[in-house]
Amino acid sequence: MLRRIFLCLTFAVFWSFSRAQGSEHLMRQLTYCHIELMDAGFELEFDGQELWHVDPTHFTARRRLPEFASDWTLNRSLPSQAHYSIGTCFYNIPRCVAGENNPPQSIVPPDTLLYSESDVKLGVENTLICSVSNFHPPPVNISWRRNGEPVSERDVSETQYYSDRDFGFRVFSYLSFSPERGDVYSCSVRHRGLQEELTRFWEVEEPEDSPEVETAVLVVGILVGFLGFVAGIILIVMSKTPAV
Known part of the structure; x- marks a missing residue:
């Protein structure tokens, strides 16, 4: 029988704001812990994209999107926040489960x-x-x-x-x-x-012909057709010219 695995999710919404165009942005924090596997995670997201995550083994912060390094400055307290948040997750899960009389876990395949x-x-x-x-x-x-x-x-x-x-x-x-x-x-x-x-x-499929090749083939086709047309006109004219 599969043993139950309990997961904790905590979300902290830092801000949601609108620009002049009316677009909304969301920044949030995710903490999760996996009791049976003793696995955990902590990350910051912006509009669904990870900015930073903290390695739960060494508690070091790592940037997921280096191209935005100049736009986002690491909060030096982030690793300690992750340590506290993950510890709280592991502490609270067994108590929440017991308090809810071992509720069934939601399992959804990917x-x-x-x-x-x-x-x-x-x-x-x-x-x-x-x-x-x-x-x-x-x-x-x-x-x-x-x-x-x-x-x-x-x-x-x-x-x-x-x-x-x-x-x-x-x-x-x-x-x-x-x-x-x-x-x-x-x-x-x-x-x-x-x-x-x-x-x-x-x-891996063989790539289709490039636009340059397709254009060259089209030009050659038009040229051949034009030459055929000219040759046909010449033959018609010659056939109607009386022999001397």
């Missing part, structure tokens, strides 16, 4: 998508993205294969868990690769809500 980051060109480095979403609770286990063989771990990176407004989770796994004709890649996901491993496949 949805997955597999796609490339940019247009495919043979031999040009690219990134495959495996999107795992709408699941509860964490964790999920994601694995990659190329032509049926496991890929090198150094080519794979993974985000922290992102939270959705409905308390579901999503996570992204990235595989750096160089497309070669005929290669088949797969992303497999395991979650306690799935009866079996969920696998998506992605095959």
Whole structure:
């Protein structure tokens, strides 16, 4: 029998504001803890994108989006806040569960998508993205294969868990690769809500002709057609000219 796994989610909404155009922005804090696996997480999000997360083992803050480094300054107290918040999570969960007479846990299996980051060109480095979403609770286990063989771990990176407004989770796994004709890649996901491993496949297809090639073919076709037309006119004129 599967033992129950309890999860704690705490959200702190820092601000929600509107600009002149009427667009709203949301910044929030997520803390979760997994009692059975003794796993935990702490992160700051802005409009659904992670800004910072704190490594729960060494309690060091890490930036997810380095391109925004100049816009966001790390609060030096963030690791200590994470330490306190995660400790509170582990402390409160057993008491909340006992107080609610061991309520059943909501288990929702994930949805997955597999796609490339940019247009495919043979031999040009690219990134495959495996999107795992709408699941509860964490964790999920994601694995990659190329032509049926496991890929090198150094080519794979993974985000922290992102939270959705409905308390579901999503996570992204990235595989750096160089497309070669005929290669088949797969992303497999395991979650306690799935009866079996969920696998998506992605095959390297030969890129279609570029716009430059298509334009050249069109020009050649028009030129050949024009020359044929001219040749036809000449033949008609010659056929109607009386012999001397």
